[in-house]
Amino acid sequence: MATPKPNAAPLTLAELIAQATGTSVLHCYQCGRCAAGCPQNQPGAMEISPTRVMRLLQLEAAFVDDPARADGFARRALQSPTPWLCLGCQACTTRCPQGVDIAGAMDVLRGQALQRGLAAKDRRSGDIRTFHQQFLAKALRRGRIEELPLILRYKLARGHWRQDAALGPAMLRRGKLKLKNSHSADTRQVLKAIDDLRRSPRGGP
Amino acid sequence: MSRIGVFICHCGENIGKTVDCPAVAAAARRMPGVAYAADYRYTCSEPGQAQIRTAIKQYGLTGIIVGACSPRMHERTFRKVATAAGLNPYLCEIANLREQCSWVHTDRSAATAKAIAIVRSAVARVQCNTPLLPIHVPLTRRALVIGGGIAGIQAALDIADGGVEVILLERASSLGGHMAQLSETFPTLDCSQCILTPRMVEAASHPKIRLETYSELERVDGYVGNFQVTIRRKARYVDWSKCTGCGTCWQKCPQKKIAAEFEEGLGRRTAISIPSPQAVPNKPVIDRANCLKFKTGKCGICQKLCPTQAVNFEQKDELFTEAVGTIVVATGFQTLGKEYFELYAGGDHPDVITGLQFERLASASGPTGGGIRRPSDGQEPRTVVFVQCAGSREPATGRAYCSKICCMYTAKHAMLYRHKVHGGRAFVLCMDVRTPGKGYDEFYRRAVEQDGVNYIRSRAARIYPENGQLVVEAADTLNGGERLELRADLVVLASAAIPQSDVRTLAQKLGIGYDADGWLSEAHPKLRPVETNTAGIFLAGAVQGPKDIPDTVGQASAAAAKVLGLLSNQDLQRDPIVARVRRMPPPEYSTCLGCFACAAACPYQAIEKEEIKDRHGEWIKTIARVNAGLCQGCGTCVSVCRSKSIDLDGFTDDQMCSALEALEV
Amino acid sequence: MTVLGYYPGCSLSGAAREYDLSLRAVAARLETELREVPDWVCCGATSAHAIDHNAAFCLAADTLLKAHRAGLQHVLAPCAMCFSRLAAATRELRNNSSLARQVALGLGDEAPRLAQVQAINLLTWLEGFPAGVLEKHVVRPLKGLKVACYYGCLLLRPPRVTGAVQVEAPRKMEAIVARLGAQGVRWSMATECCGAGFSLTDKTVVLRQGRRIYGAARAAGADLMVLACPMCHSNLDMRQSEFAAGEAPLPVLYLTQLIGLAWGLSSEELGVRGHFVPVEPELSAALARG
Structure with a gap:
């Protein structure tokens, strides 16, 4: 991915994740295996499953020409507690049939949430x-x-x-x-x- | 003096968008030797062809160039046009302006300049062409079909019904393949055995079909129309000419606990056995690895009890060679075994089974008599989870493809389970339900709407045992990925269809191609789906890619039609693109020094030795000679010949050098 | 004496000192000199890579550099977390991404040189000893002992970092305990995360996961559990009285401790007495049963 953009537009989260992990969340086909095996994807823990976070990142990339909408999707991923609740156990990354480094993506989301001042506010x-x-x-x-x-x-x-x-x-x-x-x-x-x-x-x- | 015609095709926009075709035609008109040049929107269409025919006659053309797509696509088409207008077809050449020019460039003026250069080169080349005549080779009107599953049976029957003798080769002792293992078949739920066994019997009793079961292909020599195939008939340790199939031996064999391959390990067999009661031929073989006589020297009960003295422990493998004109490859597929799936209860839990194992459970002739019982304790499962895409569509583990048959057979399995187990609950974990086929989607919807099968859109994560059940980790992706833990008594994996483990070896013996996954390659994915790139060898069924029964049977009949079409000729005409050793008048005869470097380099064993003798029979020299029947025109010999004594018709040194010289601007 | 680089990491210098003790005792008998990486720095653990990819990489790369300068090619990192961080850094250095080049430059060296240092985990080290070597020291065969081998997450995952082949139903640790005479039970939670990273921040996770792991080990008939991660140990040992209150205690040992016990090393030498769940009474009882 990552065709260099003219006029240095900010990179999408998907592009940042590709840089950091060498894998693309755009390859996710929403099979749900990450959500199925995630020890934190349960009532009382994650509200937005890892599968759905991947979808939000895809939507941000899909609507990149409509910055307001794209930003809306990105914010939902960044503001969600999901990256913070991720234990980093690597089960999702290990099992993803498309080879997406989902746990690595969560690392990027936390870093970006902090940088942009969007990190989840819950206790x-x-x-x-x-x-x-x-x-x-x-x-x-x-x-x-x-x-x-x-x-x-x-x-x-x-x-x-x-x-x-x-x-x-x-x-x-x-x-x-x-x-x-x-x-x-x-x-x-x-x-x-x-x-x-x-x-x-x-x-x- | 040459009178060359040049025809530039726009190929709709394919060429015309990037290359200025009228400008190319105009440039061609000024090239030396060109008598006529024109451009046209679709030269391959009937009006386009008519333009060529008319020009050949009107201008008395001595050669033509068609500037169009790749020669792989339409060289044959345009050579036929030349023939129709009375021009030798080998005086027609293609200038590839599409794949080698317009498709790979964007700059119109540069592409046009390149197109002109390509045409100039072709014009120079064709002036060196000479008329060639097709080569006639004799033909053996006999076919070999490899694989005795439904694909091979269908192909063999169709060929035999066309009056051609067939050798049907099967490595198991019985015909039938995977289809014989199936319970019911989608989308009609008719019993697989009931529709297959009559075809097996028909194949075995057809006067034009010679059955060679428990036999494998050892090697292949020759070429289309004239293959010599060597077959290994494996030692059966039973003389089938004496055996009546009475069954005394397999009833009395003391080795009764061997996991039966036909039952996918869910049933047991003896060391001397037939795979199923419906086996054709209904005659046993001894499995040497498990036979007490072979292991310990003791026993031999079968031999003592056989009423016809058919058991023979001394039997050996036999090799024999047969001549055939064509070969159909129908060796089918296999599926991933459950041990592959470490994630699913470690790959060795008895109650995690594959789809093929479920077929045996559901089959009336299977180990449970058709009752759905879980292997661990024989109990009837109250909840069954069917896991689709097990190993398919998973690039991370090496298979990106869809196995195509699983969506339908899983719907069938869930349906059969619901019919057989009152009140049982069936869950299917799916990603996409793919049901293109007549009556297929209706069948799947019936599973959901009438038979109450619960579909959950999720790939399974881990499966693990807990309290005598299996926990299947799933997530409902239609509900945001909500985690669902399903508790199942039995898990059925729709495990991926994969190529036979030794298919690559087979393909190498046959000299045919296979893709990265190991499926055999067809000559063209759309227009030549049953041919291979090796003339005379055809494909039928799942050996070419995962296929259901209707598609398999359809392709098998298509392969049979190709075989019959080929064998309906008196002899075979081949392109005369073959190597030729240059000959001269005596006393030189040839510049060939007889080093035979060409023979060592030839991949087709097409180089022979020719002894030149004088009129008294005195030997003068030995030189190389090319067998035109075997030569495939690859040109390797030309490049290794140190004395430049071999040339390739249609690609002579003169032609190639002229073409290259003309390229220099 | 074989020399092997040693990266104890913070845990083995602190709360998991019995892991350090038992490892050194075992290594001594295996004639291996554990040579500590001079002035090693913390691997950054989950926290570093969770919020700052660059910092995580720099921390691990700095230790690799120090190992390299000390002439150590293989570095044993007994803590699964440390192993994972060092192995991930080596992988990144080997792929020689632009980031790897820059970091190496910042540290004053070259990525390909740093990439020569390879972290190994406890299992890789132990399974490298040929048949007979671990066995010959056994003076107290663990015959009949049923052991739940707990791998947790980072010892094996993700395989592209750890190089592990079997990650979902691993049998490596089982093979090692079998060499002591014990039997590794088949159980269902061997690779499920225990949640220890949240021990301080979200205790519900730790208790929930600890409960599942404990329950599965018990259901599989295990007499005790062995592992190779200080975080997992602190969770499954220290909090067992919370997530399994009033139930039968399940001793949790470092693999090195179990090896030491089979070799007849003293409880003091192995630091076994520091556990929250007492070890010796359960072990003796199980061996008597077996």
Whole structure:
């Protein structure tokens, strides 16, 4: 896909996904296997199934000449909690008869939702998003993750103090949590590489 | 002095849109040797052909060029036109202005310039052409049909009814193929055995059909009209000329627990056995791998009990060669076994079965006598889930094609299940229900509307066992992809139709083509659907691609018509495009040095040795000679000949060099 | 002594230290020196690739670079998540996309050179030992022990990253436990995701998936479960009292721990005592039954 467009019109989500994963959501023929095997596609979890997300992305691409309509479809995919509820278990990607990297598409949707300020507003999606952001920030800053500081920081941001309150001491007793940060790694090279990418014309955000 | 006619075809807009055809004709008119040039919208139409005929006569043309589509398409057409006007057909050449020019270019002036160059080249070439006469080769009025399923049976019967002798080759011990395994057939629900077995008997008793079952094709030599086929008659360990088919042996054989191939593993057979009671011929073979006599040296009960002393453990495979004029390939298909489907309960759950296994369950002659029982415990399943597109339409696992027959047979299965199991629930997981065919969509709707089959538009994800049932993960894609977990007692996979595992070997023996999936290739997908690209070899049935019974029978009859048409000739005329060793008057006779590099290079074994002797019979030299009957005109020998002693009629060095020189602008 | 690159990842340095302990104990007996990648960085786990493809790739590529500079060609990543991230980065480097070129450049090296480093998971490492090697250390044969081998998601999926052939009904781990005398049961949830990534953020998922996995292992008659992922372990062991309250405990062991137990290594050496679901009483009882 990805015939370069004149006048550098913004890429569709389908095109961004093709760049990142090397597979095209336009190949999806709506068989529903991803939805059928997704552990999160159930009542109380996903409202929009992965199959339907693929359809929304196809519709955005189909109506690319009608920006208002195309944007409507893109927003429905980006604003949906579905990408946040995706566990990244890769069952859909593994089984897709058309070879579409559906889990990879969810990665792109989360990144784009954040960039465009469209990420789902519900509490649960927010919790998951905060966790991912804090985790990544810490990984980049210290080079290593330790559980206790990560947990405390997350709870500080989102509440949920009562949840699993009893587990902490039990884990401490078993030596599974440490009270202090005890190790780290040098991430200067990583940060520079990410920064280089950010500056490069094509490398992304 | 040459008087060449040039006819430029617009091919509607195919050429005319990109190439300025009148300008090409005008340029041709100025080329040396051209006496006449014209353009026309459709040269292949009757008025277009009439224009050529008239011009040949009126201008006394000595050669013609038609600037049109690929020679594969219409060279034959225009050579016939030349013949009709009294011109030797090999003085007509095609300049390909469509595939090699207009279709691959967009710039009109550049394309027009290229078209003129192509025509100029062809004009130069045709001036070197010489009249050629077709080659006559003798013909064996006898046919070989490979495969004894419904396709092979139908083709053999039609050929035999036309008065031509047929050898019908089948590798199993009985005729019948897959159709013999089926229960009822869509869309009429008539019993498969009831319509097939009479045809099997008819084939076996037809005076013009010689049955060779339990036999396989070993090798093929020769060419259209004159094939020599070598057949391996596998050791049966039973002398069929003595055997009466009484059944004593297979009733008494102590090895009774062998999974029966005919029952798709759901039933058992003995080591000496016939595949089914309806087998034709109704005579057994011994399966050496499972026979106690062969395994341990003990037993031999069948031999002791046989009232006609037909059992012979010493029998060996026999090889014999037959001459036939044509070959019909009707070796059919197979289906993916359930072990292929790791996602579906690991591929080895007894209650996940394939469509062919379901046919055996539903068949009155099958292992359950027609009762729908699940293999694990013999219980009648209360809920059955039918999974369509199992392995089909799945590029990620290597098969992008639709198996074509499954939508209909799944509707039939669900319907039969609903008829046989009162109150049973049937679910079909489908993607698209494809029912093009007379009475087909009505049949499918009947399954839904009258027989209460529930269709759910979903591909199955995982299937796994739980509490004695199978959980089928599905999603209702007509309802946004809502997850549905179906609990089933039996799951039936409409597993993909795939080529026979050894079809490529067969195709290589026959010298015919196959596609990337392994289906044998027809000569043209629309206009030559039963021919192959090798003259004299035809296709019938699912060996060419998945097909239902009506299509298979139709194609088999078409192949038979092709066979009869070919064999109705006294002899065969072939294009005289063959290699020729240049000869000279004595004392040289030929520049050929007798190195026979050509013989080593020839893919068709068409090079022979010729001894040149003087009038006293004294040997002078040995040179190469081309057997025109075998030569296919590929030109390989020409390119390897070090002394330039071979030339290819119709593509001589003179013709090719003139054509190339004319291209240089 | 064979030298093998070692990438413990954050978990094995923290909550899953018994995995690290047992792995080192097993490796020592297999005469393998685990040489830690110098100054390795966190793989970024789910969180990195979930929101920032570039950051995820850079983190994993940095570790590959450090391994490469230390002369390590194969790097054992016992954590399924770490393995998946490193293997995905290697694949991207091998495909040598423009992104891979840029990242390699940013890190100060070349993509094809970085792509020489290959992460391997625990199963690939173990199955590389020829017949007899794992077997000869066995002093406490696990005969009669029924084991549910749990693969989870990322050990095998997606196959284009992991190179696994059988992903839906795998038998690799079963083959390894069979070499200890135990029997891997056929069960239905071996590759179903346990949801551990949401342990902190959406506990309902973890409990729901944990319950399904536990139930299926029990229904298949398993005495215990083995796995090769710290996240799965923390979920299925630590939360078992929640999703299977009042039901029979099902010990959950790292594959390396089970190997160590069969080889007669001590509970301390294998870190078995740190589990929430006690191991030794169940194991002894099962072996007595068997």
